[in-house]
Amino acid sequence: MSGFNPLSTAGLKRLETERQREKALNLTRRFSDERQALMSILKKSPTIKAMQEWMGEEEISSFTKKKFVVKKPVKEHHDPHPAKPAPGFMDRLLGRSAKIEQDYQDRCAMVDADNAEAERRYDASIAEWEAQWSKHEADQAKTEKAEAARIEDANQKIRDIKKAWQDGDAETVVQYVAAIMRMSDHPPPLAPRVELQYDKTAKLLLIDYWLPLPSDMPTTKTVRYNATSGEFSTTQISQTDAKALYDNMCYQACLRTIRDTFRGDKPKNIDTIVFNGNVTAVNAATGKKSTETIMSILVGRDAIAGIDFKNVDPKACFKSLKGVSASSLSGLAAVVPVIKFNKTDKRFIKAEEVELVEDGSVNLAAMGWEEFEHLVRQVFEREFASRGGEVKITQSSADGGVDAIAFDPDPITGGKIVIQAKRYTRPVGVSAVRDLYGTAQSEGASKGILVTTADFGPDAYKFVQGKPITLLNGGHLLHLLEKHGMRARIDIAQARRELGLSSKISGRAQG
Known part of the structure; x- marks a missing residue:
């Protein structure tokens, strides 16, 4: 009687078929588990202790003194006097x-x-x-x-x-909410990007929350392997179930964000939360990407005090709290937000258009610094326009602050972006980059961009590693201008002669 030979051609094919079928089964289980996780968002939450210690716990010194391992010298043995001889x-x-x-x-x-x-x-x-x-x-x-x-x-x-x-410091309250977001275990495809705004006087927190799209949902029901064709095939859950899954996930994400934010707010800095659930998708009418609010709710702390979120129907709870949304969120129908995210800033001034001659002869390094800042705003406005973003220039200041602020609605790479323009004729040092990083943090921005006509020192490049800071030197700037149909040049030596700069560079003349 001949047995099964795993090394034969038939045996190897059979083993490969079993391996692929096991892979298909594991994929089926994974998609099922992902759907189950999305249906159970409200059943999980960071602990109260973790939320109330979001800023970190104080460290206790555990310094252990190293032993001195060098042995103490031992005194040598002293030889005695020899015995005194007696003369014979x-x-x-x-x-x-x-x-x-x-x-x-x-x-x-x-x-x-x-x-x-x-x-x-x-x-x-x-x-x-x-x-x-x-x-x-x-x-x-x-x-x-x-x-x-x-x-x-x-x-x-x-x-x-x-x-x-x-004490209810506005910036710190925003940091707290961002920390709570990071603590929360969000199953894929939820990877929330939020914009936060806090009104200390009204004790009101506004959350603009970008939701995934229905097409991002794990709608695969089964994965099967066909041994004859060697291919995988899939089946999908019904459209009704897919819509219900998406709607349920959105309502749960909204309610959990509100619940967790209130639960961890020990000082009671927040009395009211406005949650705007946004999506960025291609508009069928225009063919362009646009951001729309598909759900919006204003809810007070007392309104949710008696709710057992682990047992509620998410949509019914949202509606009972006077939330606004279409009958089905999966249709991405826009609603009017209860309160819109305020992008106004008293520092913003009217933008000016900068005209560059077509032959590209304008030397950016010799341009007036105000004109240069407007040019940077102009080119970034064109860069972000395709995504529905906008760029605003700020009033000139000598404190190294923000020169422009961009609002990029892209759900992955966007957010509030601070931009600084440095019309320098020497490499930009690490101090300017460090200042931008601090400014980005204080502004609650997701990213900072530093643009210069010159280049950056090695310490500057080293500092930005692992940080949300982008450095654009003169070459990058010229490329960006050309990308948007604008030509110019950068001649540092000529600019220094025209600006009357010596070997020492001072103050505003650099930037």
């Missing part, structure tokens, strides 16, 4: 007694000298050991002091944030 009869008879005594004294002197040398070596080794020990103790004390200072500095920052949170 013949020694005395022949007069050798004095010689014997002298030899004895010489041997004793040699022993004393050897012992003295051993004592000197011991004293020297002890002095060296004590110096090493003192250095070790001083190094350990210095390290312990530095570690204590680091911990105190980190803890003080936490205490400062905690106090600002308790």
Whole structure:
């Protein structure tokens, strides 16, 4: 009787078929699990303790002093004096007694000298050991002091944030809500991007929340493998079930965001939350991407106090709280937001159009700094226009602040973007980049862009690694201008001559 041979052609084909069918089964289970996770969003939440310690816990010093491993020198054994010889009869008879005594004294002197040398070596080794020990103790004390200072500095920052949170500082309240968003376990395709605005006087928080599209949902019901064709085939859940899945997910995401934000708000800085659920999709009428609000709700803290969110029907709960939406969210029908996200800023000024001559002869490095800032705004406005974004220029200031602010509605890469323009004739140092990073954080921006006619120093490039900061040098700027039908050039040496700059560059003349 012949058995199954896994190494035969038929055996290998059978093993491959089993492997592919197992893969298809695992995919079916994965899609099912993803749908189940989306149906259970309200059943999960960060702990109250985690939400109330969102700024981090204070660190306790755990410094352990390193042992001094150098052994202490041991005193060498001292040799004793030799036994004193007694002169014999013949020694005395022949007069050798004095010689014997002298030899004895010489041997004793040699022993004393050897012992003295051993004592000197011991004293020297002890002095060296004590110096090493003192250095070790001083190094350990210095390290312990530095570690204590680091911990105190980190803890003080936490205490400062905690106090600002308790005092209702607007920026800190926004940081709190962003932290709660990060803590929440959002199953795919939920990867919320939000814009937040807080009115301290009204204790009102406005959340603009970008939702995924119906096409992003895990609607695959089964995955099967056909051994004959070697291909996978899929079946989908019904359109009715797909619409219900999308609607349910949106309502749950909205309610959970509101619930978690209120639950963790220990200082009660927030009395009212406005949630606008937005989507960015291609408009069927225009063929262009646009952002629309498909659900909007204004709800007070007291209104949700008695709700058991784990057992509610999400849509019924949303409607009972006077939420506004179409009968089905999956149709992406726009509604009027209860309150719109305020993009007005008293710093914004009227934009001016900059005309560049067609032959590209304008030297950007010699352009007036105000004109240069308007040009940067202009080219970025064209860059963001295809996505429905907008760019506003701010009033000129000498504090290195924001030169322009872009609002990009793209749900993945967009958000509020701060832009600074530096018409420099020397490389931009790391301090300017560090200032932009701080400005982006204080503005609550998702990204910062620094544009210059020159280049950036190596420290600047090193600083931005892993940070949401983009550096655009003169070459990048010329390429961006050309992309949008604008030509110019950058001649640093000529600009320095025209601007009358010496080897030292001062103040505003650089940027």
